[in-house]
Amino acid sequence: MATPNIPLWEVFIRSRNGLAHKHVGSLHATDATLALQAARDIYTRRGEGLSIWVVPSNAITASDPSEKGMMFEPAESKIYRHPTFYDVPDEVGHM
Amino acid sequence: MTVANISVSETPLVLYTLRRADDALILGHRLSEWCGHAPMLEEDMALANTGLDLLGQARELYSYAAKVEGRDNDEDKFAYLRDVRQYRNLLLLEQPNGDFARTMVRQFFYATFADLYWRAMMRSSDLTLAAIAAKSEKESAYHVRHSSEWIVRLGDGTEESHHRTQSAIDELWAFIGEMFAVDDSERGLIDAGIAVDPVALRPQWLKTVSSVVSEATLALPKSDWMQQGGRSGRHSEHLGHLLSELQSMQRTFPGATW
Numbered sequence: 001m002a003t004p005n006i007p008l009w010e011v012f013i014r015s016r017n018g019l020a021h022k023h024v025g026s027l028h029a030t031d032a033t034l035a036l037q038a039a040r041d042i043y044t045r046r047g048e049g050l051s052i053w054v055v056p057s058n059a060i061t062a063s064d065p066s067e068k069g070m071m072f073e074p075a076e077s078k079i080y081r082h083p084t085f086y087d088v089p090d091e092v093g094h095m
Numbered sequence: 096m097t098v099a100n101i102s103v104s105e106t107p108l109v110l111y112t113l114r115r116a117d118d119a120l121i122l123g124h125r126l127s128e129w130c131g132h133a134p135m136l137e138e139d140m141a142l143a144n145t146g147l148d149l150l151g152q153a154r155e156l157y158s159y160a161a162k163v164e165g166r167d168n169d170e171d172k173f174a175y176l177r178d179v180r181q182y183r184n185l186l187l188l189e190q191p192n193g194d195f196a197r198t199m200v201r202q203f204f205y206a207t208f209a210d211l212y213w214r215a216m217m218r219s220s221d222l223t224l225a226a227i228a229a230k231s232e233k234e235s236a237y238h239v240r241h242s243s244e245w246i247v248r249l250g251d252g253t254e255e256s257h258h259r260t261q262s263a264i265d266e267l268w269a270f271i272g273e274m275f276a277v278d279d280s281e282r283g284l285i286d287a288g289i290a291v292d293p294v295a296l297r298p299q300w301l302k303t304v305s306s307v308v309s310e311a312t313l314a315l316p317k318s319d320w321m322q323q324g325g326r327s328g329r330h331s332e333h334l335g336h337l338l339s340e341l342q343s344m345q346r347t348f349p350g351a352t353w
Contacts, residue, residue: 006135027137030248037241038137041144 008057009035013049116156117184123149148234175345186325187270189334197263206238220288250311272321
């Protein structure tokens with residue numbers, strides 16, 4: 001079942017309780033309408049979602065894995081950026 | 096070892112329910128034959144999903160038929176232990192899958208009909224049938240969308256896909272009339288507000304089908320000669336082959352469970 005020359009789409013599903021659409025996978029389809037139908041048939045068979053987005057994979061600009069040192073390592077040593085240095089009063093309860 | 100066919104007391108309501116159940120089972124089985132063979136993985140899943148929707152509808156209808164009949168038949172016996180002549184499905188639905196275009200045309204013709212049919216049946220005075228219809232309608236509405244999007248793309252696609260889809264329409268057209276036929280057994284149920292009068296659905300069916308077919312740059316045949324027989328058990332040769340596969344396990348190992 002090869003799918004030559006058929007564009008690739010990325011699928012995002014918003015689950016029943018979720019606030020944001022989450023990436024769940026990809027599929028092949030010739031156009032946006034069929035991509036949406038295929039996403040419904042492949043990724044919501046078990047009641048996973050209430051909303052679907054499909055995005056052409058080639059519309060996504062991705063970071064280059066070979067640049068991950070420059071891109072992400074500088075943040076690893078900046079622990080003061082995590083909001084873990086505050087004393088939260090007990091009365092606030094669950095945050 | 097031979098396994099005897101069951102006998103069925105076909106009162107009008109039992110027969111009516113079995114006809115709808117057989118429609119769903121036979122088309123569902125046809126779609127299941129695509130599993131692992133569809134043109135692409137995405138459609139393989141879509142066809143299997145549709146087949147499972149139909150299987151679910153068949154099970155509910157068979158269970159209800161068994162309850163109405165009130166003997167010791169059940170959904171499995173209806174499915175596995177009736178012979179060709181006891182099946183009551185539309186001839187359209189037992190026709191072989193052929194190529195993808197043919198499968199989609201068959202699906203489109205039936206789904207468009209079924210969606211109108213279930214919607215009308217939601218108003219049945221028989222509450223079980225009305226409830227089954229309400230659930231099935233949501234499924235068939237999607238089957239209409241899925242198949243009609245394909246009809247448009249196949250018809251208005253390449254020369255090859257256009258030709259194949261037009262051929263499928265021409266070949267399957269003679270099986271359309273049976274969807275709208277009513278016999279005496281069903282007439283009584285229609286008058287009682289239990290069954291749907293399919294004749295009333297025909298104008299809307301034709302309108303929907305014509306509009307999609309014309310968007311697809313395809314044409315409906317002019318012929319109005321129609322083949323009939325499925326509702327009374329007179330089937331094409333294809334159903335026997337289908338049933339021999341569908342029933343082989345129960346016929347070989349009666350009552351087997353796992």
